[in-house]
Amino acid sequence: CCSWAIRRAQAAGVVGLTRRGGASQRGQHLAQKAIAQRELRVLAAIGARTAVDLLYLDRFATLSVERCTVVATTEDGTAGVPGRVTAPLEPLLQRRAVAGLYACGPHGMLHALDGLCRRTGVPGQLSWEAYMRCAIGICGACEHGGAVLCMDGPVLATAPAQPVAA
Numbered sequence: 001c002c003s004w005a006i007r008r009a010q011a012a013g014v015v016g017l018t019r020r021g022g023a024s025q026r027g028q029h030l031a032q033k034a035i036a037q038r039e040l041r042v043l044a045a046i047g048a049r050t051a052v053d054l055l056y057l058d059r060f061a062t063l064s065v066e067r068c069t070v071v072a073t074t075e076d077g078t079a080g081v082p083g084r085v086t087a088p089l090e091p092l093l094q095r096r097a098v099a100g101l102y103a104c105g106p107h108g109m110l111h112a113l114d115g116l117c118r119r120t121g122v123p124g125q126l127s128w129e130a131y132m133r134c135a136i137g138i139c140g141a142c143e144h145g146g147a148v149l150c151m152d153g154p155v156l157a158t159a160p161a162q163p164v165a166a
Helices: 022-037 057-061 089-094 107-120
Strands: 014-018 042-048 068-074 100-104 124-127 155-157
Touching: 042 057, 057 068, 089 107, 100 107, 107 124
Parallel strands: 014 042, 014 100, 042 068, 100 124
Antiparallel strands: 124 155
């Protein structure tokens, strides 16, 4: 489901986000494992509506205590940090405490992360999964921001940071 191009070789940190939902969670876990094997530090921020919906906390925790930090968030506050998964990430992105952001999940969350990446200049790769009808770029059903996801994605790089007016 996800095909992130993980190029950074520095140990400055990587943020991963997941959501409730089989294939995305599995793809995210595989990406996190690949990142950890390259000896990068990983912050896996896993968010869900409730504690029951949190998935794969144990899998991320087994990657390496020294290199993988897991932060859980729930919108109803039943586990981890109360609120949306983007809340604990914003200060990290503002401080540029991470080298890159790799995410899959609901489009609302991805839009919020895209905005955070633009404002902070942290590069990101977001998996904009969508229903794909023809899978050859003709029907346009999976179009997102000018890209046809079945051909150009589903992983798209965030736009470069926009200059802030003084």
